[in-house]
Amino acid sequence: MRNQVTEIERRRLLALVGIGATTGLAGCGGGGGEGGEDTPQETTEPAATSPPTETTAAGTTAGGEEVPEEYRTATAISGSQRDPDALSSKDAVNYQSEPNEGNQCSGCQFYIPDKNGDGLGACSIVAGTIDPNGWCTSYVAAETTEGSLDRSGPESGG
Numbered sequence: 342m343r344n345q346v347t348e349i350e351r352r353r354l355l356a357l358v359g360i361g362a363t364t365g366l367a368g369c370g371g372g373g374g375e376g377g378e379d380t381p382q383e384t385t386e387p388a389a390t391s392p393p394t395e396t397t398a399a400g401t402t403a404g405g406e407e408v409p410e411e412y413r414t415a416t417a418i419s420g421s422q423r424d425p426d427a428l429s430s431k432d433a434v435n436y437q438s439e440p441n442e443g444n445q446c447s448g449c450q451f452y453i454p455d456k457n458g459d460g461l462g463a464c465s466i467v468a469g470t471i472d473p474n475g476w477c478t479s480y481v482a483a484e485t486t487e488g489s490l491d492r493s494g495p496e497s498g499g
Contacts, residue, residue, distance in 0.1 A: 408463065408468070408469060408470065409456070409459075409463075409470070411456040411457050412453055412456065412462075412463035412470075413425055415456065415465075416453070417450060417451050417453050417464070417465040418449070418450055418451075418452050418453075418454070418483045419450035419451065419465075419483060419484075421451065421465045422465065423453060423463065423464070423465040423466075424465075427466075428464075428466060428467060428468040429467050429479070430467075430468055431469055431477070434477035434478050434479045435477055435478045436467060436476075436477040437475060437476055437477070438472045438474065438475045439474065439475065440474055440475075441476040441480070444476055444480050445474050445475060446462065446471050446472065446473055446474070446475045446476060446477075446480070447462070447473035447474070448483055449464075449479075449480050449481060449482065449483055450482070450483040450484070451464050451465045451466050451467070451479065451481065452464060452465075452473070452483070453465060453471075454473070455473070460473075461473070466479055467479065
């Protein structure tokens with residue numbers, strides 16, 4: 342009888358440890374933004390405080406920011422196509438218009454470079470226009486050839 346109780350307790354302990362580890366790892370994927378807020382990276386429904394991110398036929402996000410037609414279904418640096426119906430809001434990804442530790446949107450695989458000469462680009466996963474010097478928690482460095490992100494530096498080789 343003692344072996345049965347020990348085995349059941351061991352199984353329960355392993356199950357609880359597994360659940361705890363999974364919960365802990367899920368928490369590591371949070372927004373990590375300043376201010377102590379826990380901001381989910383992906384949600385199945387918009388948060389009550391975030392404006393919806395659907396795009397209207399005119400190219401305007403429901404949050405009110407104009408998106409030039411050139412970007413509506415444009416292709417990002419990585420080759421991923423922008424889907425106007427599956428975009429996160431800037432608030433949901435803690436978007437900022439300044440770089441973060443040297444990382445910036447123009448070096449991200451989701452970035453869509455300027456197509457209309459206004460100096461702004463777009464993103465294949467975030468709604469609205471995007472500053473090439475900006476950054477968000479969805480940043481993933483693009484796989485590019487050496488020197489392609491800093492064309493003005495001495496290493497770019499002219």
